[in-house]
Amino acid sequence: MDTKHCAVDGWAEAIPAPGPHNTATFDLTVRPANADTLPDDAPDTVVSCTSTAAGIVHELLHGIQPGDLLRVTGTLLQPPTPGAPGRLTVDALEVLDTALIPALGEMVLDRYGDYVVIFDADTDTVPVFTAQGQWVGLAANPDTIATLIDIHERVHGGDA
Structure with a gap:
């Protein structure tokens, strides 16, 4: 398996979930840098993320909401098969922007x-x-x- 230390910016897909042994997992949707030149129906890249760092796990489980723009840094494990999501073990987390609170119409x-x-x-x-x-x-x-x-x-x- 090929691994790479990297930083990735993307949006939290859903509320992060607690995992086994004091971990947290979440999916990060990443748009490529050349997204403006891609067709509208081009799929986004989804990276499955996990963290075991206590501070990051706490922030993920108590402070992150769907749509938050995050920068995660860690070790990326390339998927074993094409089309499968990559897996990133998160060592550092930065919230770049928070999602808007949805308006409750009535x-x-x-x-x-x-x-x-x-x-x-x-x-x-x-x-x-x-x-x-x-x-x-x-x-x-x-x-x-x-x-x-x-x-x-x-x-x-x-x-x-």
């Missing part, structure tokens, strides 16, 4: 003090979370949000 997030609610035009029910992301419950309609929050604070001692 959904609205709102704050109620230490709580966050999500209004959806398609339904009367309102999901309620603490500002830290803990699930509180599903209010039957906007008029019952305050009651749900009051019950949560009584049960949990006011800690949102």
Whole structure:
């Protein structure tokens, strides 16, 4: 097998996944430098990436989102068969740009003090979370949000 130490820029395809033995894996989509001269339907190159470095694994599992532009440096293992993705063992990770947060067309997030609610035009029910992301419950309609929050604070001692 042919290996090469290199740096590759590309986009995270999906949320990185935890792997065995404290590793993280993800696919990186790489566009060639001459992408402007290629046909629109030319396939992108996908590189399967893995890291065992604790700091990189933590960042991959907690900070990387689909569409983030990354620069990964490591050892590239050429695929055994043409058309199969290359495998890159990542030694260094740099976030070059973060993906845009998708706009939720008819959904609205709102704050109620230490709580966050999500209004959806398609339904009367309102999901309620603490500002830290803990699930509180599903209010039957906007008029019952305050009651749900009051019950949560009584049960949990006011800690949102």
